[in-house]
Amino acid sequence: MALKMTDYRTKVFVDWCPGCGDYGILAALQMTLAELQLPHYKVAVFSGIGCHAKMPHFINAYGIHTLHGRTLPFAIGAKLANPELEVIAVGGDGDGLGIGVGHFVNTGRRNIDITYLIHDNGVYGLTKGQASPTLKLGLQTKSLPKPNINDGINPIALALTSGYTFIARGYAYDVRHLKEMIKKGMQHRGLALIVVLQPCPTYNDINTKEWYSGEDRMDPATGKAVSRLYKLEETGYDPVVRGPEEEMSKIVSAFERAREWGDRIPIGVFYQNETLPTYEDRISKRIPHYGQKPPAKQKICKDDGAPTANLAALLEELIVT
Amino acid sequence: MASQDFVWMIGGPQGSGVDSAANIFARACCYGGLHVYGEREYHSNIKGLHSYFHMRISKREVRSRVDFVNLLCTFDAESVVRHVWDVAPKGGIICDEAILNTKIMNIPTLPPPFLAEFQKTAEKKEVEARTVSDLLKDAERTNVRIYAVPYMELLKDIAKQIDEERLSKLTRMINVLSLGISFGLLDFDKAMVKKAVSMVFAKKPRIIVMNMLALDKAYEYVEQEFGGDFGYKLETVQTDEKRILVSGFEAVALGKLLGGCRVQTYYPITPAADESVYLEANEIFDLVQGTSGEEKEGSIVVMQTEDEIAAINMASGAALAGARTATSTSGPGFSLMVEGLGWAGMNEVPVVINYYQRGAPSTGLPTRHGQDDLKFAIHASHGEFPRIVLASGDTEECFYDAIRAFNYAEKYQMPVIHLIDKAIANSTRSCKIFDTSRAKIDRGQLRFQWEKTDRYKRFEFTESGISPRIPLGTPNAVFWNTGNEHDEFGHTSEEPLNRTRMMEKRMRKLELVDREIPIEERVSFFGAPEASVTIVSWGSPKGAILDAMKRLSQEGWKVNFLQIRMVHPFPKEHVSEVLNRAGKRIDVEMNYSGQLASIIREQTGVVMDNYVLKYSGLPMSSDEVYNAIKLILQEKAPKRQVLPHGS
Structure with missing residues (x-):
């Protein structure tokens, strides 16, 4: 029987604030899982600490709620041991770009075949609204006593320079579009990042749903709000690298789009490069049986407990009498 | 001093081949049926600072270092200055002829605290040492033989044989050359040494050729210049035991x-x-x-x-x-x-x-x-x-x-x-x-399948505290993990009753460990059940303690030793029983505060009578453990002895 989106729900009460962007992200992820018809047991969702981190508990799949900023190392460890797992890492902006930014950058070096979703709302919600690493300089969201003295990190640009091979941005209230982004990311062969712009109705009173949809910018002709968001794919933008000669120009144009903010904010796929070997490919080159017998699938002992490893050759190198 | 043992020490700047020379030395001795224990000391540095290998060789198994050296083999002036006073009477020092006139105070890598200590010791020993040569002359007065070797000249001779004149290539052979001098003086079977060289440089055939020449040259030089001069010989012995050097x-x-x-x-x-x-x-x-x-x-x-x-x-x-x-x-x-x-x-x-x-x-x-x-x-x-x-x-x-x-x-x-x-x-x-x-592998409650009809609970409450475990990706099941307190499924829960039960479930496993793991896997006991003193220790001091005990028992002292191998959960009942029937209780460990002793007190109420501690950065030698325990046996020891030895 075909799996439905509702099959990926758990009975755990969803305790995000009313109107939170996380609901949209959760729905988009569940829709993706249903669309890809992924069995529950094949999926492992990892999260860090913060509002986003509750998400695995609401998804009927293996769910590992880890430590602040450490989503990626846990996720990589599991994928490395069993590459058959469909590994999705979920992180927050404070979580993944503040305390965990070292892992963000270093994961880029590995091009491991996992999908990483960053919930980006500009604030630390669960600790009552402090500035996160993506909040722009000078902004003063609701609970900040003073305007933000730090400038914001640009996660798309950082991902580009770190080596991510799929980089996209979605919007929490455009669930169908976000679902497409997540699906593309999961289908991508290699490391995929999807940054999700997500209003925090409780603590971010600047980058609100109304702000994103441009309710302060009425088109006099139509009388309708002019959204600040636009879709890259609707402008004819082509993110795909088809050969090494295209790599630099695609990085440059993705970087230019990544710099856009304010009145025109792009969502969609910024960059995709499937021409590079994944981390799994690199290991297989060194360990040819890795694909068939990854660490978690190796039989380490016989039924009587006797180890399967044979140390004779290694001991031979040490034998002296 | 254990007279059957022989100690060879090799010292030189880091990056000059001390390690490979020591490796060859150890292998050659092992090929000759001897036992070795080699301890490596080095600075946090890549090239240039002093490093050495202290190698104890014996016909029986050795497991610790001692305080003396019988033959000191050096590449540079610093190694002579640092270790000259470790050389026992009748021992020998091999050095480069070129460093004899080096002024000690001009050796740039000797740090001020060392030099201050050195001068103090020199004054005490009434040695007036400006140059390396002064030091060596003084050593000769205590019957130490000095073997100054013109390393560069010998290397140049070898260079002619192989048409290699690049100095950097040549100096790389100093280690094997001095090693050859060592073995030559010890009259050790050259075939064993050659076999060791071939093994250590197995992947570098050209290096093997060069080093074989260096070995021949060294043996030849010893024959001509110092033939039969050195009092020690290293004889090979037969053994049927299959041994590794590890x-x-x-x-x-x-x-x-x-x-x-x-x-x-x-x-x-x-x-x-x-x-x-x-x-x-x-x-x-x-x-x-x-x-x-x-x-x-x-x-x-x-x-x-x-x-x-x-x-x-x-x-x-x-x-x-x-x-x-x-x-x-x-x-x-x-x-x-x-x-x-x-x-x-x-x-x-x-x-x-x-x-x-x-x-x-x-x-x-x-x-x-x-x-x-x-x-x-x-x-x-x-x-x-x-x-x-x-x-x-x-x-x-x-x-x-x-x-x-x-x-x-x-x-x-x-x-x-x-x-x-x-x-x-x-x-x-x-x-x-x-x-x-x-070796046996026991994976406990790990299952690779979940066939049961009831929902899988990763943290199911069980009597033992251990729940069935499945890996991520197991069909027919899913589970959750969180660092938050959680329910049996792994979902966050702050309910007081659940919290209490979960804490108890987890902590109960420790009691199970305590009950199930046999005491032989948690402690080792050495010596007679009844003794005048009982030593308690953990980790690396074991070798020095056992070697010291052997000497003490040869002298008629009754000493036993409880080694704690599982330090947590602490085998408190067993330790308590052993220590409560002990005579004097001595804590031996390598830290300032006697951490094991404090855990013993916490877990058993037993207070140790004496402490033998060391925190200089160098391991305990069996000599210093022997001396410290003996002082306690003779009732001459302070409650707390801090071991200082090491250079």
């Missing part, structure tokens, strides 16, 4: 492979990194044939991470997927791992941490020895959760404990910390070949 880190790595470790994460740190590098070099290994179908090879994935935080958490991730996983580190790295350790404890993840201790706190003594981290290993992390902490006392224990660590981790579903001391990790020792047939 370092502590290799023993750990081999144990891990046999024990089923298939993922290793690490961030480079001394002295732990050697193990990971060894594993990566041997990432593909043979399987026992006829066990897993047609497969002939197994493998371990070794992942160098961006930091130790990633290392521990990646290890937990891999363990959740069902692979036996470990991470190796040292004190500063473990400090960074602490939050991840707590998560693993909370989520009952069987992750193994091989913890190589070095002098601490902070960066401390990055390349030196210490046992400063016992309490830290036991208590690290906020909150209370069960863990097991093992401490290996020698190379063989490193091997067997590395296997056990995984069994305990999986059986009891908790992190296991395996403590290894730098003095063991970096020591080379000959011992009986490891008995791989003794």
